[in-house]
Amino acid sequence: MFQNQTFTSRYFNGVSAVPEEGTVLVHGQTIQFTSFDTHHKLTISQFAEFSQTHKGCKLILLPDERKESPILEIFCTKEETKLLEKIWIQNKKSQSHASALFYSIREMNPIVLGILSLLIVTIVGFFYFKGLEFVTNFIPLSMDKSLGDSVELKMEAQFQKCDTKATDRFFSEALKKIVPKDSKHKFEISVLSSTIPNAFALSNGKIYFFSGLLNDADSQEEVIGVLAHEIAHVEKRHHMRNLVKAGGTSLAISLVVGPGLGNMEFLETFTEIGSTILVLKFSRDFETEADKSSIEYLKSQNMSTDGLLRFFKRMEKLEKGESDSEDNEEVSNAKDEKSTTNQITDFLSTHPATTERMKTLESLIQKGKKGTIKKVVSDSIWKEVQTACLDFKNSDSK
Known part of the structure; x- marks a missing residue:
């Protein structure tokens, strides 16, 4: 004193x-x-x-x-x-x-205060983002359909569809077996002409397979495994949950940082997020949830669960440049096509073939009974499925 x-x-x-x-x-x-x-x-x-x-x-x-x-x-x-x-x-x-x-x-000591502030922010953030998960429960499924419909129009304007009787038959039979009996979604599948070996789902239940995935698949199991995975994304409402999380994050940043709320920029940002988030690469948690659910769907129908794992192993080889394909010209064309459609397909990929993820799949497959049914259509129909879009390309080149 x-x-x-x-x-x-x-x-x-x-x-x-x-x-x-x-x-x-x-x-x-x-x-x-x-x-x-x-x-x-x-x-x-x-x-x-x-x-x-x-x-x-x-x-x-x-x-x-x-x-x-x-x-x-x-x-x-x-x-x-x-x-x-x-x-x-x-x-x-x-x-x-x-x-x-x-x-x-x-x-308080500045260091102690900093640690305490970080802890408080972490705890508040954790419960905030956990709370966002419950918000989706109050959003009607009609919103999923509306959002998916708007993106569907954009996608089909960018790619050429080449569905055939064989692909329709194959996916129709596969959906009957995989889709949960209590599902509230209506699923529809189309094949898009592209050598990119991938598939993706929209929130309205529309699932797209690039023909490259069908052409390169070693078996029906692979395609069925990927289909089960995409169905899980829709059933678990990953698109809407992603949208809510993205919107919630944008709102939180706006509240903390300040700009955007006064001049409605936040709503514009939210709309921009919504237009791309529907087919955005899902988070690790959502991918793991889709993997687990897909295995559950297959096991419940006594279907083989090895296909999705084999698909990832093949994708891993492709990413490392160790593909077994001997047609170098075709591989080169695939790379060229991927570069030209890069802006669209970069955010469509929902299958990062990582070692960690394959280990998770292996552990899921080993638990419980393995499915025995490996085919949903005859070998002759499957061969037609595997040539999807090839006839279209050949006629297109003449």
């Missing part, structure tokens, strides 16, 4: 830009400023803000709506500044319980 200690000081009265030079006498909770022609007697409680400066400290009086708040600058050592701040904080803490909490936090 200061007892009649004097410091060099200056006082800004909030009206003139020229400060009054003088001295300050600090005694307990009282501060007396004296200049050549002015005398101010103030108490610590009158100061709203306290900050350290390179020459001492600066105290700001309670704000005045009619003029600038008066400021008192005191020139002193760092130790004296810290003692003055301590007196000021103790005074503020005695004013109310909320003030006591706020200024107790202010007194």
Whole structure:
């Protein structure tokens, strides 16, 4: 506590830009400023803000709506500044319980405060994003269909469909076996002409297979495994859950950072997210959930569960440039086509063939009984399925 200690000081009265030079006498909770022609007697409680400066400290009086708040600058050592701040904080803490909490936090070590703040943000963020999962339960399935329908139009304008009687028969039989009996979704499958070995689903239940996946598949099991995986994405509403999470994240950032809410930019951002999120690469958690669900669908129908794993193994080889294909020209054409449609297909890929994911699949397949049914159509129909779009390409090139 200061007892009649004097410091060099200056006082800004909030009206003139020229400060009054003088001295300050600090005694307990009282501060007396004296200049050549002015005398101010103030108490610590009158100061709203306290900050350290390179020459001492600066105290700001309670704000005045009619003029600038008066400021008192005191020139002193760092130790004296810290003692003055301590007196000021103790005074503020005695004013109310909320003030006591706020200024107790202010007194904390910056490192400890940083760790505590990070912990609080992490906990709040965890429950916030967990809460977003429940929001989807209140969104009707009609929204999934509407959003999927809008994207379906865009996709079919970009790619040529080449469905055949064989592909229709194959996927019709496969859907009968894989789709859960209590499903609320209506599924429809189309084949798109592209050498890219991939597939993706829209939120309205429309599933697209690139012909490259059918042409390169080693067996019906592979295609059935991929189909089960895409059905799981729709059944688990991953598109809508992704949209809610993305929108929730955008909203949280807007609330924290500030811009966007006042001029409706947030709604524009949300709309932009919605137009792409429907076929966006899913998160690791959603992919794992789809993998687990697909295995459950297949096992419940006594169908083979090895196909999806074999598909990923083949994709891994392709990614590493170790494809078993001997037709180098075809592989080159596939790469060229992928580069030309890169803007569309980059975000359509829902099958990152990672080692970790294949290990998860292996553990899922090993649990419980393995399915025995490996075919849904005859070998002759399957051969026609595998040549999907090839006849279309040949006739197109003539």
